[in-house]
Amino acid sequence: EAGxxxxxRYKIIEKKQPVAxxxxxxxxxxxxxxxxxNLGQGPELLIRYENEEAVDDxxxxxDRFSAERLKGVDSTLKIQPAELGDSAVYLCASSHGTVPAKNIQYFGAGTRLSVL
Amino acid sequence: AQTVTQSQPEMSVQEAETVTLSCTYDTSESDYYLFWYKQPPSRQMILVIRQEAYKQQNATENRFSVNFQKAAKSFSLKISDSQLGDAAMYFCAYEEGAQKLVFGQGTRLTINP
Known part of the structure; x- marks a missing residue:
């Protein structure tokens, strides 16, 4: 089963540019x-989707971040315009939503964003 | 708001020895879940072990076990027979019914051969 x-995996952009x-x-x-x-810290939740619906954003x-999950499968996170402070690793995770396995989150390898 | 504290930024252990990573948390809830995740340099967070708060028995997964002290709000991870592949950042995390994970700051574990 694919994860x-x-x-x-990596993205380097200049400030004020968009990124997805x-x-x-x-x-x-x-x-x-x-x-x-952020560097040296634990992950912090930005948004959670249940199917197509953003239930916690x-x-x-x-003002600069947006996300979508149009068909309830894959998702896109966008930043426009990017700022220097947006440099971080952006992690995506998913879970089944069925008790008792409901609350096990499986993570991707993340995207490391560097804003210059 | 729930908080998770890992007081050890770095730990090191000799290969084959045992090491314990500490974690404390703050919550007013009685039913919740606790997790330890491992994050190697590849950046992917890997679930090591989880504990349900209403279960008094400490969770165990092979060489990994926890010491869950609910009254003290403490949740430490013990790694037995440490292996070189155990080297990583370890994050303690708390989750209540909202499925929101709150992570600690992490502990960097080094395994000395």
Whole structure:
């Protein structure tokens, strides 16, 4: 079974440029998460989807960040415009949504973003 | 808000020895889950072990076990017979019913051959 797939692995951009990250969750997983991991810290949740619906986006900086999961499968996270402080690793995770396996989140390898 | 604290930024252990990583958390909930994730240089977070708060028995997965002290809000990870492949960042995480994981700052584990 394929795991959570993210692309690209690395992205270097100049500030004020747009950037997008893509995530394909494990097949059959209804719940999808985007986390941001700053250097030397643990990941922090940005947004959580249940199928197509964003059920928790309270930590998403909505002035510059947006996300979508149009068909309830893969998802895209976008930043426009990027700022220097956005440099981080962006992790995607998915979970099945069925008790008792409901709350096990499986992570992708992340995208390392460097904003110059 | 729930918080998770890992007080050891770095730990090291000799290969084949045992090491314990500490984690404390703060919550007013009675039902929740706790996790230890491993993050090697490849960056992918890998689940090591999980504990359900209502279960008094400590979880065990092969060489990995936890010491869960609910009253003290403590959740330490013991790695027995340490192997070179265990070298990584280890994150303790808390989750309540909202499926939101709250992570600690992490502990970098080095295995000395």
């Amino acid at each position: 959570v797939v993210q692309s690209p 990250f893509w995530c394909n969750p494990i097949s059959g997983h209804n719940t999808l998460y985007w986390y941001r991991q 309270s930590q998403l900086p909505k």
